[in-house]
Amino acid sequence: MKMRLTEKGAQRLSISFLLAPALAVIILLFLGGLITGLLRSLNYFPLIGLNDFNFEAYVAIFTDNGFIQSLVLTFHIAFTSTLISCILAVAAALLLRPAFRGKRIVHFFFSLNLTIPHLVGAIGVLYLFQNSGLVSRIMTGLDLISKPADFPAMVFDPWAIGIIIQYVWKEIPFIGVIVLAILLSVGEDYESVARSLGANRWQAFRQVTLPLIMPGVVSASVIVFAFTFGAFEIPYLLGRTFPAALPVLAYQSYTDVDLAARPQAMAMAMVIAFISTLLIMAYMKLSRVYIRE
Amino acid sequence: MTQVKLSGLTKIFDAKNPPAVDQLDLDIDSGKLTALLGPSGCGKTTTMKMIAGLLRPTSGDILFDGNSILSIKPEERGAVMVFQNYLLFPYMSIADNIGFGLKMRKVSKKEIRSRVTDMLDLVQLPGFEDRKPNQLSGGQQQRIALARALIVEPNVLLLDEPLSNLDAHLRDEMRVLIRRIQTEMGITTVFVTHDQEEAVVLADKVALLFDGRLQQFDSPDAFYDTPRSAEIATFFGGxxxxxxxxxxxxxxxxxxxxxxxxxxxxxxxxxxxxxxxxxxxxxxxxxxxxxxxxxxxxxxxxxxxxxxxxxxxxxxxxxxxxxxxxxxxxxxxxxxxxxxxxxxxxxxxxxxxxxxxxx
Structure with a gap:
């Protein structure tokens, strides 16, 4: 018995040694940053003369209507982008699954924009969907609208349509490639079984294929959600100044001339981290219930 | 009980290769157990998938009781296929697996539950309702797969290599079980095998296929006593x-x-x-x-x-x-x-x- 414990102990020790380099990076960069941020959000920042712990920054942001609006907007952007990307990515993966002529070329184009930076995508959206953009000009040319200014606002708009378009464009291949890989490894036999047992196409998809690919869809969409909730560049480029998405708001506060706004910026960052964690946990739990059904 | 007729059934996957199934004519007796026998790659499983509606024939026809079923969707054919590797739905309980076909037919939950219990008795695994597929041995999974097919009372039962993944002892048990259930329920059953002994022991009639072509369709003893070619005689042992x-x-x-x-x-x-x-x-x-x-x-x-x-x-x-x-x-x-x-x-x-x- 004792022997076995020692063996186990040795094994654990060697595992922790092997993990040490990776853990060091995570702890130093991630936890270190998180803790510094947390301390500063609690008004502890000796460098600029803040030494007393308090919750003033949190009180300030949560009583600020602008912050609440930003929070709602950010949630809207992240949720809508993730949902639309997921649905379209699964549909695309299903279409790309069967063998067809030129499959490799189609796959290449499908995953091509994984390599294109978000910034380039944002510029593309600007060129296409601004009031003076390509789409509105073409529609004017075709007499679908009388002048470019009549084109519905899709950039710098209250519904963040431009931001969502950019995220969907970028994330479909990301989720799609993951889902396609899972679909190919699962194979079509489970579906055949379901069809043979009396399920129609939709039932076979809903009852059999979807639950089988769901774990992959969930992991991929959690990553997409967390990214779109916390990313700064796209809402900064394509969003309104007010209400701005949370990361943009946090950045604005952080770069404010008034140093006293720093704790508020940090508090916002903390809120983003906290809410993303919470939402992701809830999302994973929900999808697990969905799979079990 | 359903009589199945294959008429000139052909499947070509790739025009460069010879047909997987070539001009197959077969009259499968109603309520009997028929074996599709042949070495691997001879088109047995392809034939079965075409009967089930999971593959579309390149040409030829499939008739159930004299009516072509080619235009009928797989879920409406009443030809249920049990796959070689069982393919129980991994995230569902055993009860949900067996009840799947009835759920698709919108049968009430209460009735599903009682029929699932009956099926578990039939395959001699009573009380397994709440287990998950990964908690079962290969032989048990095979029986559950069989129960899942039988519960929908198929017109035609298609078994793909039903015994090949089992060890010798379980194989004998499963043979007896398949034979008993088939006789009791009188379902027209076709099973695919590469093992001539399995075909002979289990089947009423054996259809031997080489390279997608029917070699001989006969009662098991005929393959030993009156094989139509030396190749057939060789396949049935030296x-x-x-x-x-x-x-x-x-x-x-x-x-x-x-x-x-x-x-x-x-x-x-x-x-x-x-x-x-x-x-x-x-x-x-x-x-x-x-x-x-x-x-x-x-x-x-x-x-x-x-x-x-x-x-x-x-x-x-x-x-x-x-x-x-x-x-x-x-x-x-x-x-x-x-x-x-x-x-x-x-x-x-x-x-x-x-x-x-x-x-």
């Missing part, structure tokens, strides 16, 4: 081939003339075939020739002798006790009982004698 000339019920060969009343061919060049277990050592008579024993193997339940007759070498399988009677180098009379001789076409290319032995 047999001895002796070339010669057949005329008026007598086969003339280099090693002697044999009375042979049973033949697949008319007079002319032919091939005599006789199974090793039909050859009698130490028995004289009209159909007997002298041979020299080259070697022997004692195998407990039987003995196997290599015997040289003229320039030919044949194999004989006898009672184990015969090893005491004959030793290597002995010259003994070797009898070819007329009833056991089967005359085949001459141009079929036989395997070297004894290269592919029974068992």
């Amino acid at each position: 047999t001895n081939f002796i070339p010669g000339h057949y005329q008026d019920g007598v086969m003339k060969t280099d090693i002697g003339n044999f009375k042979a009343p049973h033949s697949a061919v008319g007079d002319g060049a032919a091939m005599l075939s006789i199974r090793p277990e039909a050859i009698e050592l130490g028995v004289g008579g009209d159909n007997s020739v002298a041979g020299t024993i080259l070697s022997h193997v004692y195998a407990g339940r039987y003995a196997r002798f290599q015997v040289k007759i003229g320039d030919l070498e044949i194999e004989a399988i006898t009672e184990p006790g015969q090893v005491k009677l004959f030793g290597d180098g002995d010259t003994v009379p070797v009898n070819f009982a007329p009833d056991k001789i089967w005359i085949l076409e001459a141009n079929s290319t036989p395997q070297p004698v004894g290269a592919d032995s029974a068992g």
